[in-house]
Amino acid sequence: MKELSVNHLLGIKYINKNDIDLIFETADQFKEVINRPIKKVPSLQHITIANIFFEDSTRTKLSFELAQKRLSADVMSFSVAQSSVKKGETLIDTVNNILSMKVDMVVMRHKNPGAAHFLSQNVKASIVNAGDGAHEHPTQALLDSYSIREKLGEVGGKKVVIVGDVLHSRVALSNIFALQMQGAEVMVCGPKTLIPRYITELGVKYEPNLRKALEWCDVANMLRVQNERLDVNYFPSTREYSQQYGVDKALLDSLNKEIVIMHPGPINRGVEITSDVADSSQSVILNQVENGVAVRMAVIYLLAQKIK
Amino acid sequence: MSQKILLTSKEVNIILHRLACQLIEKHLDFSNTILIGIQPRGKYLAERIKQILEDEYNIKNIPLGFLDITFFRDDFRRNEKPMEANKTQIDFLVEDKKVVFIDDVLYTGRSIRAALTAIQSFGRPSGIELLTLIDRRFSRDLPIQPDYRGRQVDAINNEKVIVHWKENDGEDQVLLVAKEVKS
Numbered sequence: 220m221k222e223l224s225v226n227h228l229l230g231i232k233y234i235n236k237n238d239i240d241l242i243f244e245t246a247d248q249f250k251e252v253i254n255r256p257i258k259k260v261p262s263l264q265h266i267t268i269a270n271i272f273f274e275d276s277t278r279t280k281l282s283f284e285l286a287q288k289r290l291s292a293d294v295m296s297f298s299v300a301q302s303s304v305k306k307g308e309t310l311i312d313t314v315n316n317i318l319s320m321k322v323d324m325v326v327m328r329h330k331n332p333g334a335a336h337f338l339s340q341n342v343k344a345s346i347v348n349a350g351d352g353a354h355e356h357p358t359q360a361l362l363d364s365y366s367i368r369e370k371l372g373e374v375g376g377k378k379v380v381i382v383g384d385v386l387h388s389r390v391a392l393s394n395i396f397a398l399q400m401q402g403a404e405v406m407v408c409g410p411k412t413l414i415p416r417y418i419t420e421l422g423v424k425y426e427p428n429l430r431k432a433l434e435w436c437d438v439a440n441m442l443r444v445q446n447e448r449l450d451v452n453y454f455p456s457t458r459e460y461s462q463q464y465g466v467d468k469a470l471l472d473s474l475n476k477e478i479v480i481m482h483p484g485p486i487n488r489g490v491e492i493t494s495d496v497a498d499s500s501q502s503v504i505l506n507q508v509e510n511g512v513a514v515r516m517a518v519i520y521l522l523a524q525k526i527k
Numbered sequence: 528m529s530q531k532i533l534l535t536s537k538e539v540n541i542i543l544h545r546l547a548c549q550l551i552e553k554h555l556d557f558s559n560t561i562l563i564g565i566q567p568r569g570k571y572l573a574e575r576i577k578q579i580l581e582d583e584y585n586i587k588n589i590p591l592g593f594l595d596i597t598f599f600r601d602d603f604r605r606n607e608k609p610m611e612a613n614k615t616q617i618d619f620l621v622e623d624k625k626v627v628f629i630d631d632v633l634y635t636g637r638s639i640r641a642a643l644t645a646i647q648s649f650g651r652p653s654g655i656e657l658l659t660l661i662d663r664r665f666s667r668d669l670p671i672q673p674d675y676r677g678r679q680v681d682a683i684n685n686e687k688v689i690v691h692w693k694e695n696d697g698e699d700q701v702l703l704v705a706k707e708v709k710s
Contacts, residue, residue, distance in 0.1 A: 221611060248595065248612040256620070257648040260598035290598075524603070 223521045227339045227346040230355035231396035239401060243365055245517035246510070253289060253512060263292035266523050269322045270296040271314070272349070273329040278484050278508065279349050279359070283326050286515035292523075295322075310334065314342050323526050324519070327351075345522045353387050359483055360393035362514040364401060366507045367438055370479050375402035380432045382464060383442035383491055384413045386453075390483045391442060395423055408432035409442075409464060412453040429464050433474055440481040441466060441491045457490055467493040471501065479503055533680060533688070534701035539660075542677040543572075546658060547579040549675050550627065553656075557589045560625045561652075565642050566595040566613035569630035571692040572660055576629060592617035594628075596641040615645075622650035631690040633659040636671035661688050661701060 221241050225234055252260055268287050272280055280296065287294045297317075299305065308316075314325060324345040327335055332354035339346040350356040364374050371377060379398050385391040385407045398405050399422060406424040407414055419425055426432040433439060444460060454460045466480065480492065480502040488494050497504060534542070554560045557580070564573025570593050580586045597612040628642055639657060646652065660677035666684070680688055682703060691700040 245612055248597075248614065251615055252598065252648075255648045256650070259648075261644065262598040262600075262603050520598075 222524060226522070226525050227335070227348075228357050228518055228522060229335045229339055229346065229348045231357050231360050231393045231400065232355070234357075236400050239361065239364070239397065242361060242514065242517045242521060243368060245521060246365055246513040249289075249516040249520070250510070250513040253509075253516075259289050259291060261291045262520060263287070263290040263523055266290075266324065266526070267293040267295070267320075267322045268324045268326060268519070269317050270294065270326045270349075271317070271328075272296070272298045273327070273334075274299075274350065276328055276349070278511070279328065279356075282508070282511040283347075283349060283358075283515055283519075286512050286519060289512070290516055290520060290523075292324075292519070310338065311341050314338060314344075318342055318344050324522065345526055347518065347522065350389050353389050353392070355393045355396075356389040357393050357397075358511070358515050358518060359390050360397040361518070362507055362511040363390075363394055363440060363481060363483070364397050365510050365514050366481065366503050367403075367479070369506065369510065370503055371437065374398065377403045377438060378406070378436045379403050379438045379440060380406040380408050380426070380436040381440045381442060382408045382429065382432065382466075384445050384453075385409055385418065385442065386413045386415055387445045388442050390440075394440060395421055399423075406432055406435060410454050410460070429466070430470065433466070433470070433478060436478055438479040438481060439466065440483070443483065443485060444487055444490055461490045465489070465491055465493065466496050468495045468499065471496060471499075477501060481507060484508070530702050530704045532700060533661075533703050534678060536693075536699040539677075539699040539701065542660065543575055543579055544583075546660075546675050546677060547576055547584065550576070550580070550658070551584060551586070554625065554627075557586055559623075559653075560627065561590045561592065561619070561621055562627050562629060563617070563621075563642075563646065564591070564593045565628055565630040565638060566593050566597075566615070568632075568690065569593075569628075571694055572631050572658075572690075573629040574694075575692070576658070590619055592619070594642055594645055596638055596645050599641040599645040601637060601641065617649050620650040621646060621652045623653045624650075626652040626655045628655060628657045630657075630659050632661045632663065632688050633657070633671070633673055633676075634663045634666055634688075636667045636669040639671050640669050660690060663688060 223238050270283055326347040326349050328349040329351050332352035334351045335346050335348035367374050381391050395405050406426055408426050482504045486497055562573050564570040577589055577591050593616045595613040595615040656674040658675040659673045662673050662676040662679045664679050664681050685706045687704045689702045689704055693699050
C-alpha cells in the first residue's frame with residue numbers, strides 16, 4: 220500500500236520519485252473521472268480547504284478550486300485584495316484565524332520564496348504551495364511532467380529545454396527538479412540576463428542559441444516573459460526578444476524532427492510563441508490545463524489521506 | 528497463521544457454471560444487461576463469468592465494465608491503510624440497462640454501497656443486481672444481500688476469506704485464513 224512520504228507539498232525538492240509515480244498513477248484515475256458524464260467523487264466530503272492567494276492568479280486558482288470541488292471538499296477562496304492583510308495582519312495570524320474555522324488544508328500562493336515552508340512549520344494544517352515567489356510551483360511542474368508522460372509515454376531519458384525567463388520563474392526551478400528526478404535531461408535557453416548565473420551547477424545545460432536548443436530537445440517548455448517582474452531592462456525590446464527567442468511555425472518546420480511545445484500560460488501570443496504554434500498539433504498547452512485539474516486532484520486526495 | 532481450504536478449483540468451477548446458468552435464467556439473451564466487475568478482485572470473477580457465457584452458452588457481446596470504488600468509499604481516512612485506486616473502465620452508458628455487480632466476497636456491504644453511488648456517474652440503470660462468489664453471513668453492516676451467491680460462509684471477524692484466481696494467483700481456490708491475534 221502506498222502513500223506520500225510528506226504531509227505537505229511545499230516543493231518538488233522535498234518529495235521523491237516514488238511520490239511522483241504515485242501522484243501520476245492517482246491522476247490517471249482522476250483523469251478518467253473528470254471525463255465521465257458526472258465528474259464528481261465524494262471522497263473529500265469531510266475536508267475543508269482554504270485557497271489563499273497573496274498574488275494574482277487565474278489558471279492555478281481556478282484549477283485548484285475545480286479540483287477541490289470535483290473531490291467534494293468544502294472550499295473557501297480568498298485573495299489579498301479583499302482581506303485584512305492590507306490592514307497589517309501577519310501571515311501566521313491570517314492563516315491561524317482561518318484555521319480556527321476548522322480548515323484541514325491550505326493552498327497558498329505568496330510572493331516570498333519559502334512562505335509555504337514557513338507556514339508548514341508554524342500552523343497545524345496540510346499546506347500546498349501554489350507558487351512562492353521565484354522559488355517553486357510544484358503542481359505546475361507535476362502537470363508538465365504528467366503531460367510529457369502522456370504525450371511521449373515516459374519522462375525518463377527525454378530531453379527537455381526550458382526557454383525564456385528562467386531567472387524569475389518558479390515554474391523553471393520546479394520543472395528542473397521534477398524532470399531530473401525522473402531521469403530526463405534538462406537544458407535552459409534564453410538571454411544571458413534572464414538565466415541565473417550558477418544554474419549549470421544544478422546539472423542543467425545552458426544554450427544561448429534557440430535553434431540549437433530546439434534541435435537537441437524532444438520537448439520545449441516556453442516560459443512567459445514576466446513583464447510584471449522585469450524591474451530593469453533585461454533585453455533591449457520585446458521585438459528583439461521574440462526574434463531571438465520566439466518560436467514560430469517556420470522554425471518548427473525547419474527542424475528535422477517533431478518536438479512537443481508546452482507553455483505554463485498565460486501566453487503572450489507573438490512574443491514567446493506565435494499563434495500558429497500555440498494552436499498547432501505539436502502543442503499540448505490545453506492538455507496541460509486539463510491535466511492540471513487531474514494532477515491537483517491527485518495531490519489533494521493523497522495529502523488529505525495523511526491528515527490525522 | 529492457519530488456513531483452511533473452503534473451495535477447491537473443481538468446486539469453484541462448478542459454482543461458476545451454476546452462477547452463469549442462474550444469470551441466463553433471469554437475463555435470457557443479455558440484450559439489455561451489463562456486467563460490472565467491482566475492482567480490484569471482482570474483475571477476475573466478472574471476466575470468468577463472461578467467458579463461460581460466451582464459450583459454453585454461446586451468448587456473445589455482453590458488455591463488461593470494471594468499476595473502481597476507491598473514491599466513493601466511506602472509510603477514507605478512517606482506514607489505517609491508505610487506499611489505492613484502480614482503473615475504472617466503463618465504455619458505455621448504463622442508462623436504462625440492467626446492471627449486475629460482480630464481486631468475489633460480500634462482507635460488510637460497504638463496497639457495494641460505494642459501488643451503488645459510483646455507478647450513478649454513468650447514468651440511471653433500470654435495475655441493479657449483485658452476484659458474489661462468497662457471501663459471508665452475519666457480518667453485514669448495511670442491508671445489502673446478493674441476488675446470486677456462490678457459497679455462504681460463516682466466519683468470525685478476525686478470519687479473512689481470500690479468493691485466488693488462476694490468472695493471478697496460479698490456481699482457483701477459496702481460503703479461510705485466521706489472522707494472528709496480537710497479544
